[in-house]
Amino acid sequence: AQSVTQPDIHITVSEGASLELRCNYSYGATPYLFWYVQSPGQGLQLLLKYFSGDTLVQGIKGFEAEFKRSQSSFNLRKPSVHWSDAAEYFCALLPGSYKLIFGSGTRLLVRP
Amino acid sequence: NAGVTQTPKFQVLKTGQSMTLQCAQDMNHNSMYWYRQDPGMGLRLIYYSASEGTTDKGEVPNGYNVSRLNKREFSLRLESAAPSQTSVYFCASSEAGYRASSEQYFGPGTRLTVT
Numbered sequence: 001a002q003s004v005t006q007p008d009i010h011i012t013v014s015e016g017a018s019l020e021l022r023c024n025y026s027y028g029a030t031p032y033l034f035w036y037v038q039s040p041g042q043g044l045q046l047l048l049k050y051f052s053g054d055t056l057v058q059g060i061k062g063f064e065a066e067f068k069r070s071q072s073s074f075n076l077r078k079p080s081v082h083w084s085d086a087a088e089y090f091c092a093l094l095p096g097s098y099k100l101i102f103g104s105g106t107r108l109l110v111r112p
Numbered sequence: 113n114a115g116v117t118q119t120p121k122f123q124v125l126k127t128g129q130s131m132t133l134q135c136a137q138d139m140n141h142n143s144m145y146w147y148r149q150d151p152g153m154g155l156r157l158i159y160y161s162a163s164e165g166t167t168d169k170g171e172v173p174n175g176y177n178v179s180r181l182n183k184r185e186f187s188l189r190l191e192s193a194a195p196s197q198t199s200v201y202f203c204a205s206s207e208a209g210y211r212a213s214s215e216q217y218f219g220p221g222t223r224l225t226v227t
Contacts, residue, residue: 004154009152034215036218041221042220042221043116043202043218043219043220043221044155044202044204044218045218046215046216046217049215090154090155099157099160099170099171100145100155100157100216102154102155102156103154104152104153104154105152105154
């Protein structure tokens with residue numbers, strides 16, 4: 001079955017610290033993967049996407065993600081978190097069609 | 113460009129009432145989608161329209177109907193609202209639904225409460 005798992009419901013980091021949000025997927029073929037961010041009361045904004053090629057993908061706002069096929073993972077990273085990064089983050093899988101499959105989300109809290 | 117717009121932003125309904133959520137996009141996208149977002153469940157696809165003139169059920173279509181009015185507009189109708197439909201509803205669009213590399217752009221959402 002096709003699915004996306006984000007094992008961390010909440011993560012709290014201090015401002016300036018590094019961040020890694022985990023995402024694991026289940027899909028039998030080459031996946032198309034996305035990370036979206038949702039600020040409170042807002043819609044979803046695309047941070048980055050992986051379709052093929054280089055497994056390290058750069059996105060907006062200083063985020064990057066690494067695709068690891070052997071681990072079925074697509075973890076999101078940022079070297080230094082800013083208070084404005086506090087939001088909910090969703091990993092999503094596009095399994096060769098138009099039906100995006102979302103993880104349940106990880107809420108990021110940033111300590112001053 | 114406004115991107116994807118949704119109206120209304122907030123709505124409170126009584127059980128059994130009906131209403132239509134409106135969505136429009138100005139990016140000349142072919143495909144449009146309706147999702148609902150519930151705590152701890154991410155977003156789930158209700159209906160989608162791969163191209164003008166076509167609509168199909170997603171993961172959770174029961175209790176909803178849709179209309180692809182034209183290329184720009186895709187509406188979601190609740191014929192008889194139930195408390196289980198209390199949710200945040202998002203509309204999205206993408207350039208070409210049958211092309212897997214097409215990313216989706218989201219509207220700001222409609223927060224619906226059914227009492």
